[in-house]
Amino acid sequence: MKISIIGTGTVGRTLASKFLELGHEVFMGTRNVKEKLASSAKDSYGNPSFSEWYKANPGINLKTFEEAALQGEIVINATHGENSVAALKLAGAKNLSGKILIDLTNALDFSKGMPPSLLPGLNNTNSLGEEIQKAFPGAKVVKTLNTMWCGLMVNPGMIGGGNHINFLSGNDQESKNRVKKLLNQLGWKDENLIDLGDITGARAAEAALLLWVRLNGALNTGAFNFRIVR
Amino acid sequence: MKISIIGTGTVGRTLASKFLELGHEVFMGTRNVKEKLASSAKDSYGNPSFSEWYKANPGINLKTFEEAALQGEIVINATHGENSVAALKLAGAKNLSGKILIDLTNALDFSKGMPPSLLPGLNNTNSLGEEIQKAFPGAKVVKTLNTMWCGLMVNPGMIGGGNHINFLSGNDQESKNRVKKLLNQLGWKDENLIDLGDITGARAAEAALLLWVRLNGALNTGAFNFRIVR
Numbered sequence: 001m002k003i004s005i006i007g008t009g010t011v012g013r014t015l016a017s018k019f020l021e022l023g024h025e026v027f028m029g030t031r032n033v034k035e036k037l038a039s040s041a042k043d044s045y046g047n048p049s050f051s052e053w054y055k056a057n058p059g060i061n062l063k064t065f066e067e068a069a070l071q072g073e074i075v076i077n078a079t080h081g082e083n084s085v086a087a088l089k090l091a092g093a094k095n096l097s098g099k100i101l102i103d104l105t106n107a108l109d110f111s112k113g114m115p116p117s118l119l120p121g122l123n124n125t126n127s128l129g130e131e132i133q134k135a136f137p138g139a140k141v142v143k144t145l146n147t148m149w150c151g152l153m154v155n156p157g158m159i160g161g162g163n164h165i166n167f168l169s170g171n172d173q174e175s176k177n178r179v180k181k182l183l184n185q186l187g188w189k190d191e192n193l194i195d196l197g198d199i200t201g202a203r204a205a206e207a208a209l210l211l212w213v214r215l216n217g218a219l220n221t222g223a224f225n226f227r228i229v230r
Numbered sequence: 231m232k233i234s235i236i237g238t239g240t241v242g243r244t245l246a247s248k249f250l251e252l253g254h255e256v257f258m259g260t261r262n263v264k265e266k267l268a269s270s271a272k273d274s275y276g277n278p279s280f281s282e283w284y285k286a287n288p289g290i291n292l293k294t295f296e297e298a299a300l301q302g303e304i305v306i307n308a309t310h311g312e313n314s315v316a317a318l319k320l321a322g323a324k325n326l327s328g329k330i331l332i333d334l335t336n337a338l339d340f341s342k343g344m345p346p347s348l349l350p351g352l353n354n355t356n357s358l359g360e361e362i363q364k365a366f367p368g369a370k371v372v373k374t375l376n377t378m379w380c381g382l383m384v385n386p387g388m389i390g391g392g393n394h395i396n397f398l399s400g401n402d403q404e405s406k407n408r409v410k411k412l413l414n415q416l417g418w419k420d421e422n423l424i425d426l427g428d429i430t431g432a433r434a435a436e437a438a439l440l441l442w443v444r445l446n447g448a449l450n451t452g453a454f455n456f457r458i459v460r
Binding site: 194197204217221 | 342347348353354355389390393394424425426427431433434435437438440441443444445447448449451453454455456457458459460
């Protein structure tokens with residue numbers, strides 16, 4: 001399948017490598033391809049520059065936001081939450097229309113100190129997932145994978161035999177079913193995929209981040225997730 | 231120990247019965263004792279009236295908010311979130327000062343439809359736990375037990391061998407340690423009690439409710455909780 005990832009940060013890279021390994025055709029979208037490949041600066045977490053990573057992962061196609069979105073049968077939003085709607089507008093509503101748009105981003109607000117909160121207006125009674133669905137009514141937005149460290153997104157078996165949970169929210173049931181199949185390829189078992197209903201379920205999945213960031217501090221690791229006991 | 235519960239709803243009753251069974255001296259606070267005992271109306275969930283329950287649970291002492299708070303060595307807030315600060319003001323700051331004040335309440339807002347959200351101003355960058363600590367600076371507020379159905383609060387062993395989690399947040403470490411001992415009496419094992427730090431951790435524990443209410447719908451049961459996998 002042709003999978004396009006909007007955003008070139010750690011999350012986008014982690015997914016891109018994995019989808020390539022699984023045999024998919026992978027596109028990544030960035031604002032300016034030339035600039036992105038010219039920069040050799042490490043990111044703020046000390047990760048290698050994109051160009052260095054890109055050379056080490058041959059087969060991934062770096063494109064503009066627009067070209068990447070045009071190519072993808074499924075598009076994944078892996079931009080920063082505060083920039084997501086703007087980046088997706090550059091990708092172009094017409095290139096997203098009729099497609100599954102997986103949103104795995106959190107609208108984190110670092111401006112009020114650590115740990116981060118959620119951006120004003122994108123929490124409690126609203127969510128980034130809903131905001132994206134409203135901005136791109138032709139896209140079939142599915143919120144998923146946003147409640148964990150990216151290493152677990154593509155390798156749930158890393159902890160607890162893969163028996164921990166991932167949520168899906170979206171208005172289109174068939175799209176959620178297709179995303180489940182893609183998640184299965186990443187190692188997610190159906191019994192650990194919890195459907196939270198329509199896209200307003202993103203309010204719950206995004207609220208989980210407020211707990212995640214505190215647990216990240218309390219447990220001193222990002223390699224954790226939740227299991228439901230009942 | 232003398233334990234005072236402010237509020238006479240299902241959560242308060244569940245805790246009161248259990249603490250009595252454990253041998254504690256239990257007080258419950260209400261606005262008007264005479265009225266509370268005179269009413270025979272079932273609550274909106276079809277539970278028996280307080281007076282009926284009270285007769286069936288001899289040994290519990292119903293008092294005014296103020297008298298109950300005065301008696302307690304530990305005071306528990308089990309009122310509705312929107313009324314908590316007002317009810318605790320009636321209990322009296324001087325009767326709470328120097329004492330552990332366990333807050334297990336959620337600031338649920340049902341005014342915007344179901345599932346509920348959190349009250350404006352009491353979410354994301356604030357919480358009911360913090361609001362109570364600010365209103366009663368002399369009290370040692372410990373937020374705990376708010377992330378689950380009350381049946382599990384007093385009987386964690388009901389599911390998963392009791393191996394699921396409960397959070398504690400509060401500014402005073404000694405108070406959190408004392409609350410942990412009380413939780414141990416309810417069946418909570420130390421390894422399942424997660425300290426989220428100071429009272430701002432209540433933002434995380436209260437945000438968990440947004441997820442809880444959706445899972446309650448998706449799983450069709452309230453008898454569930456989270457376990458950490460790592």
